[in-house]
Amino acid sequence: MTEDEARRSIGARRNPKSAEAILEAAESVLMEEGHRGFSIEAVARRARAGKPTIYRWWPSKAALLLDVYQRQKRDVVYPDTGSVEEDIVRFLKRLLSHWRDTPSGSIFRSIIAEAQSDEKAAEALAGYARDRRVQTGGMIARAQRRGEVGSEVDPLVVADLISAYAWSHLLTGRLDETDEAVRAAARVMLCGIVKTGSQSSAETLP
Structure with missing residues (x-):
């Protein structure tokens, strides 16, 4: 042949x-x-x-671009450090720096922009996002199996929070976040924003 x-x-x-x-x-x-x-x-x-x-x-230019994007993003992996906070921090730091230091950030921004006015591009992006949501949620599910995260937590909801943080930074050009800022964001995702004891205080209000 x-x-x-x-x-x-x-x-x-x-x-x-x-x-x-x-x-x-x-x-x-x-x-x-x-x-x-x-x-x-x-x-x-x-x-x-x-x-x-x-x-x-x-089936569309966006679908091909997404495959090219994923080829360039092979080095961005989901770490397994034994700590869910550390996993999220390392993943986000690697992703933001990859978007900043390679053409991948521009490619992905272009795909997102095209998806706003092209139905096929929107379908391709939605399919990619669904797959990534499951993979990102896997970090949280793994922490649940370790007993580090409560069983009542939906890993996909946490995955949405992680993606929202990353995508908002990409689309607004904030890819130079410090390690401390990324870690602070990860802690908010994991611990929330309500002060301990505030619920009981709120119950005393008329």
Whole structure:
């Protein structure tokens, strides 16, 4: 079998070699042309692939961009230090610095912006966010199994808080938070904001 045959589409299922070639081409186009110059046509030319093949595997430009984004984000992992606070702090610090120091932050901002006016982009982003929500919630579920977090806590709610903190910092250009600020935010997520004993005090009010 020739290399071209090996890279040929095999129906709706992705051919790994073809998919990798397309992703590499997409990453190169994005790095050279930026988001404004990024298009399925440009990727198809660079990868020597047909547009129908790309659209069969990635139904929108945003879906392809999300896969490129995830390729660049491979080093951002969910730590397992044995402390839920430390896990959250390390994850957030790594994510913010990755967005700040690599093109990934700009890519993700572009996807979020596109999702506001493009239905397919919104669907791609929603699917990505659902997957990440489950993975982030896994840190909290793991802490529950250790007995560090109460069983009444919904890990997905905490995942939403973590994502909200990260996304708001990305979208408002606040990626230079100090270690102390990130840790303080993590403690609020874990401990809340109500002062101990305030509930009993509130019960005495008329």
